[in-house]
Amino acid sequence: MRIYCEVRKIWTVLTASLIRFFLGWLTKLDVGCWLSAPQCSGSDEYSVTVDSSNNNSVPSTPQLSNEELNKINTFIDRLWQTREKGGKNSMLTEDEMIGLCHKARPIFLAQPNLLDLQGPLKICGDIHGQFSDLLHLFELCGKPDKINYLFLGDYVDRGRHSLETISLLLCYKLKYPLRFFLLRGNHETQSVTRIYGFFDECKRRFSAKLWRQFIDTFNCLPVCAIIEGQIFCCHGGLSPEMLTPEVTDLFELRQKIKRIQRPCDVPENGLLCDLLWSDPWYIDFSEKAVEPSGWEPSERGVSFMFGPNVIDQFLERFNLDLIVRAHQVVEDGYEFYANRSLVTVFSAPNYCGEFDNAAAVFCLSRLTSNLESLQPTHSNLITDIDDYGHDEADLEGSFQIIRSLSSPKK
Incomplete structure (x- = not known):
């Protein structure tokens, strides 16, 4: 199964001379925002447990008042209606989206790196930004009122409806802060969104000020995340800084990641950059005399590519079983690598x-564990089920293939 390349590769290293934006935390603006100061959270019936045995955990997360929850529910309903004919009028206003950004920031910052x-x-x-596909995903896999979700990043750019996409995701984060989680991707940065569409969408439909508010939220x-103490999740991949001699165990790794200061932009190199940008080596070993190993500069011009031996070293040192990441288009929506010790997951069907x-x-x-796969095709075909198994990681489940009406451009 071969890896699909990105539609458009980053064609140069993102340097300081390319784009410089004003950094730092903007002073809060009075935009008539309907959002009030955050409250301490209460119980959440379906919440995912956040492990309190390490210093990264925070005992309480800001939540909404009943009045604010009602407003969020209205926003969610309106965003779902945008898919319908004439639904354009139900899109959120600029002030409403700025309000979402203001409210989401303290929730993200209250939870650990x-x-x-x-x-x-x-x-x-x-x-x-494939908003219709996001709605279809929730219809197939379950809406967040009953299902816990972790998204691995890259919510905006390239698709036509990035504003609807990120607004709905922020609404769900505000409504379910303890069981709906959003990680940062390499496209949740000011330099990349400036080039690949989100800035232009914000400016065309509303204003550059709105883009700035979303960037401050990103x-x-x-x-990154660790699930059940066994599965490491991030957008891109591993970093050489995670495997230095002083990082001897999972506690030390947590401390290193904890030292990433938020809010922050993504630097051009280092731990944060690599977590969002790096890739595993995807090479057809049958055509190569030697299996790739170690670290090599990435073909993207940013960060690294890493071989199977790096993955093995990472999992062994930190007593983990699997790496789950995104960042690359794969033909079947998922692709295992390095003896199924890493899996790439991509959730935008019929990409671009x-x-x-x-x-x-x-x-x-x-x-x-199981994987549900949504496949765009060209007719209203039946659901197709394929089984798979993986004894080493106790993975079992099925792939559910969904046929859609959209087709790729020729």
């Missing part, structure tokens, strides 16, 4: 209208 989560939950890869997102790829959602329970 590295989230410690328990199942059951479903893991989603890149969405890239700067607050957590960057140019690939006939499926999209996948990685579904985890406390005892078993």
